[in-house]
Amino acid sequence: MASLVSIEELQDGMVLAEPVINNFGQTLLPSGIKLNAKHKVILKTWNIDSVYVQSDEEGTFIDISTELKQKAAKKLLDRMSWIPEQRIEKDMFSAGIMLTAKTIISKNDDKQES
Secondary structure (H helix, E strand, O other): OEEEHHHHHOOOEEEEEEOOOOOOOOOEOOOOEOOOOOHHHHHHHOOOOOOEEEEEHHOOOOOOHHHHHHHHHHHHHHOOOOOOOOOHHHHHHHHHHHHHHHHHHHHHHHHHHH
């Protein structure tokens, strides 16, 4: 299982679940590597804001339906002035869909609690 973690929250010993690839398609860090302070500097240098790390936590998994992903994608596309074409753009768009879907879920949970 993988969790999206911001660079500021990274801790030594966390393990990358997915490779980190720059805008030129070059692999900066391979998946499976144990992260340390040096890796954090590399990520900041390349303006990488977050990465996927391996996680054993059961509670971090959220099942997001296809319908919710489509709703999130529409919401993002309505705010964008361009269509993702390059691989890195598509990857960023996919990450944006997941984050937007989680935000939608969170807002719905907040409404139900009120």
